[in-house]
Amino acid sequence: MRVRFTAPFDYTPAEEPRVLIAYSPIGGEEKDGEYTVRRECGEAAVAQGKAVAVKAPSRKADNAET
Numbered sequence: 225m226r227v228r229f230t231a232p233f234d235y236t237p238a239e240e241p242r243v244l245i246a247y248s249p250i251g252g253e254e255k256d257g258e259y260t261v262r263r264e265c266g267e268a269a270v271a272q273g274k275a276v277a278v279k280a281p282s283r284k285a286d287n288a289e290t
Contacts, residue, residue, distance in 0.1 A: 225266035226280040229257040233274040235265040247275075 229249045236244050247269070249257040258278060261269075269275035 225263045226258065226260050226278050227266045227269055227275040228278050229259065229269065229275045231274040233269045233272070235261070235268070237262070238264060 229247045229251075231249060233247045234244055235247065245265075247257075247259060247261070247265075252258045260280065266275065266277065270277055
């Protein structure tokens with residue numbers, strides 16, 4: 225799931241409660257707050273109003289012929 229965080233969000237995976245992942249609205253690869261996250265994380269962030277779902281960029285085939 226691809227989301228853009230609009231506020232800081234802390235995520236703890238259900239199966240590993242000792243782990244905490246902090247997402248930032250000014251982080252990510254392009255520093256725009258967009259991340260690819262687990263669906264569990266994305267849905268929780270959207271439900272809390274701390275993220276919005278965005279369309280994932282299209283994938284390029286590794287050995288596509290043109």
